[in-house]
Amino acid sequence: MTTSITLPLATGGLETLTLNATGPWRKPASLITSRKVYAAAHVTPKVLGGNVPGAPADIDWDATLAFRRELWSWGLGVADAMDTAQRGMGLDWAATQELINRSAAEAALFASPERTVRDLLACGAGTDQLDPASVEPGEAGLAAVLAAYREQIAVVEASGAKVIIMASRALAKVAAGPGDYLALYGTLLSEVKEPVVLHWLGTMFDRALAGYWGSDDVSAATVTFEQLVEAHAAKVDGVKVSLLDASHEVALRAGLPGGVRLYTGDDFNYPELIDGDGSHHSDALLGIFAAIAPAASTALQEYDAGRPAGARAILDSTRDLGLHIFEAPTYHYKTGIAFLAWLNGHQAGFQMVGGLHSGRDVNHLVRLFRLANTAGLLLNPGLAATRMAGFLNTAGVSSEAAVGSAVLEGANT
Template sequence: MAQLILPTAGGGTESFTIKPGIDPAAVSPIQRDVRTVYAAVHVVVDPFADNAPMIEGAVDWDRTLAFREHLWNLGFGVAEAMDTAQRGMGMDWNTSLELIQKSVALAKSGGHLVACGAGTDHLEPGPDVTLDDVIAAYELQCEAVEAAGGQVIMMASRALAAVAQSPDDYRKVYARILGGLQRPAILHWLGEMFDPALKGYWGSDDHDIAMDICLDIIAESASKIDGIKISLLSAEKEITMRNRLPANVRMYTGDDFNYPELIAGDEQGFSHALLGIFDPIAPMAANALNALSAGDTQAFLAQLEPTVALSRHIFKAPTRFYKTGVVFSAYLNGHQDHFTMLGGQQAARSMLHLADLIRLGSDAGLFPDPEMTARRAASVFATYGVTQ
């Protein structure tokens, strides 16, 4: 065990003991016979780049790809260039495409599972943007992903949300894009808690009405759809939609609050997973998923239960800043040598938030090397004036 001085509310400090967590090297790779699981993965920046970090980012490709190898070695699929990789919050399309190309090539060389985000983020929403512009933007990115050999995750589009006048506009765009793909895509419904610019997606602010519209779109192109990831942070809404999907279309939970019960499922069905929280908790999640594969649902739930409080903390409102906790966890566990992010997003959470992440992470088994975690955390808290 390792001791660390952590800040407390009100300006005080306390001594905290970090408990040893699960060593990834001791975890067996997931047997994907019962669930298909993707981790939406962060990127590692190059802090030595001579640039303007708030405006332009530089990626440390070696560390970024090494982290994907870490996840593949545990049996996860990688959901590449998604919002966890800061798409729309520091990661531009050109860098995203380079990431996709490198990641897909590495996945294919090792026989690993990868799917890649394609959206319209190179198209700046504005009054002159038309529906045809949105279609052209989607087509450009989808064609690029498929040319690289990747499966498309059709990401929700800020430009489409801004320009669409009715549900029929969504129907037109999705039918056109899905009809032109070489292989079935994963759709992506990201709620406004993750991205306020996506409020009213599918043509309604009411999630129940939006769900009806989305299900109609899925039914019209079911043969072109692998599944849909929804991130509404509502188990009830996900289960309702899951039960209404066509038989060949999977539900991929994107619910970082309720994932254990949704993956475990009920008598009517279950969810697969495409989750940002799998980035930091991969070893614990792999152990749990192997228990599920062995038929032990109770062990699956019991092993994931300690991670839920951590996940709810990382993804607390404003939810869009969850990436800060994901990258902080990677730094504390030695996957990168600094706590620096694209766009300076390491500053998006408070010192007290980071301290609570350590407390909850310790309970969840997040830190296999407590001494290293304590040293690294101490260096961060020292910048806030906390002395050890």
């Protein structure tokens, strides 16, 4: 039995696509140990909520938490309240606090001596309750940034989750140079209760972070970053680097102090970075892993079983999908992750808080559908085809191309 759908071509015309079977994915029977991995998860809005641009986030908590349970069931940790969850792009601080606390309470139900809440859940602490426009360079601005970080770190620590210290738009505005970064982060690291993850987010993800670590030159910024990690290694669980530069990550990874992990944030080059170079490998904290969780989990199980070639082949098979979801403008990658979650039945409607589901066009989403099909990541092909057909009809593609073009075999609509 097969499922097919008629899709538009970017060059014009139509094409009937027969969908592949879902890949040979399997959930782990035991703890994954070969790599430490967190999948950065998105949030699901209420279908009838007022999630328009500029409005406070109105979240469907049942669907949002169910998606986190799904990721845990594949043996992955969850990175929450991060840029994938639309921090600074629709998810306000009030909703973020509730997300952290709800996710942590859910993680506690899955925790064990072998897999603690900190293993299951890491949450972002930033300064987005502070409007960058309200602060100016100088001591007062730096003090305001420090206070905002302290407030958010306290929320994450109280929840029991691992802290991820996120990059701050406000700090990028007020810092006068590398010394201000070293001093402020040094203060935070001296105060945290347990080791944290430091997050370096590039301007392809957030243009307001230009000049982070005190320089627009990546080499100079890296020197400052390495100084910070070296001086506070005992308080740094790992660093999460999202610069989409594999050679930079490899060099940084090799120079980290013992015990400090490199969590790749490179959604383009993750297969080779996770695979490693024979001396070092990257762990992962990736938005793409929320989209490819079944494949990622199966690949990690292959590493655990001593079959690295099979693991690498699986990761490579998802690369084109990752490259597409994260194509420029990269900060709209969240739209693709939510779209694939909707196709796979993890949320009732294709919506995002802040109206961000408009961040990608129809051609982009059609190609995403094709690539997910090629990768075996349409988990219920009949459901995915039905939903895609409805989306195309709503988008104005002719009804002949969409309505009735999906052949269903027991799909849930």
